Amino acid sequence: MDISVVIPLFNEDESLPELTAEIKAVMEANGYDYEIIMVDDGSTDRSWAVLNELRAVNPRIKGIRFQRNYGKSAALQVGFQKAQGDVVFTMDADLQDRPQHIPEFYKMIKEEGYDLVSGWKQKRKDPITKTIPTKLYNAVNRIVNGVSLHDMNCGFKAYRRQVVKSIEVYGEMHRYIPVIAKAAGFRKIGELKVEHIARKYGVTKFGLNRFLNGFLDLLTITFITKYMKRPMHFFGFWGVIFGMIGGFLLFGMYFLKLLGMTGLTSEYFISTHIPALFFAMITFLFGGLLLFTGLMAELIGRNSPFRNEYLVAEHLGLD
Secondary structure, eight states, rough: OOOOEEEEESSSSTTHHHHHHHHHHEEEHOOEEEEEEEEEEOOOHHHHHHHHHHHHHHTEEEEOOOOOOHHHHHHHHHHHOOOOOOOEOOOSSOOBBBBGGGGHHHHHHHOOOOOOEEEEESSSSSSSHHHHHHHHHHHHHHHHHHHOOOOTSSSSSEEEEEHHHHOOOOTTTTHHHHHHHHHHHOOOOEEEEEOOOOSSSSSOOOHHHHHHHHHHHHHHHHHHHHTTHHHHHHHHHHHHHHHHHHHHHHHHHHHHTTTOOHHHHHIIIIIITTTTTHHHHHHHHHHHHHHHHHHHHHHHHSSTTTTTTOOOOOOOSOO
């Protein structure tokens, strides 16, 4: 099969007939063998009933319905597991992505050798309350994770099949799939400018909580991709830094007291009415706590059933 299109959806019953018709038209015009995998993430409208009606007309439409709402990451993960195409696409179900770009994505994967191609909505049709947070989020992400994409969270993406079969998406990590793919060794990541259409039906699912959660997830994915198998390098580094600062301050205070510099020591540094002593003690203890956390993380990691699980691209002369 040439192409799998994985589409997570939540309460998008009005958009589905038009979306699937546009995808079908593009696939047939280019002679692609394809499937459309629609993952209903616990919709409360007629989305599942509409999917059943559409499949009766086009058997290439396949569906998965969650018992309740689990989130976009869960929907994508299940869709990736079922996908059979050589190139796997993801699209949003709100008609803001144009299927007409599919051949351009496909060419970049199959002919130009990209592992992952992300859409770039250069001219967004979203309200300013969504565009400004998105620009800020993308700028921070480029600095922190080194993945040079202008629109990391664009739902319109294409992947070489091996990419989606090698990664795991959970929680709210769907927005960081390029970072996860890069950490897994898929480094040829590109982007394609795509046309963005204003929402035709329904309402946006974007809110302030998603913006804030995005930055919390940024911290999580940065730690996971860089320190999953060596947590002591993270906790140990900061533990030593804080421990040295606290230890230096405590030693300095004690040394000054031994010298009898009471005017400076007892009245400023050692006095319980001044926070300097407490700051030094807390900093020193915090450094020790970080070191202990690093050791515990190493012990947990070394006893994990996945401690020696590594992605292997190819075998030569081995099963």
